[in-house]
Amino acid sequence: MSSTPSLPNFVVWAPDYTDEGALQRRLAVRPAHLENAKKLISQGIIRVGGGLLTPESVDAAAADIKFVGSCLIYEGENIDAVRKIVQEDLYYTADVWDKEKIVILPIALATGLPPVPS
DSSP: OOOOTTSOEEEEEEEBOOSTTHHHHHHHHHHHHHHHHHHHHHTTSEEEEEEEEOGGGGGSOGGGOOEEEEEEEEEOSSHHHHHHHHHHSHHHHTTOBOTTTOEEEEOOOSSOOOOOOO
């Protein structure tokens, strides 16, 4: 996939599981998850993304930040192609993201996206 404007964009809301071990699972696989994300960013597949935090985390010390999920914008041929990429993500396979609650929808962006890194 490339940054060709003709490919549609999809927003992905991936809430984390809320069980006691969810944050530990996230932190354990986070470095590998971010490495894979860098590859997808360089390919123009992930256009923007990040972890969603609790409101209290805005002013919290780094050790006290609490994640509640992830939000990303993917560029892909269709929703099934994006779903496949999401299901291959380490946060999905390592049970960080709540598989039953993930939402993937096409998005009509009103603003531009950052350029694909070269």
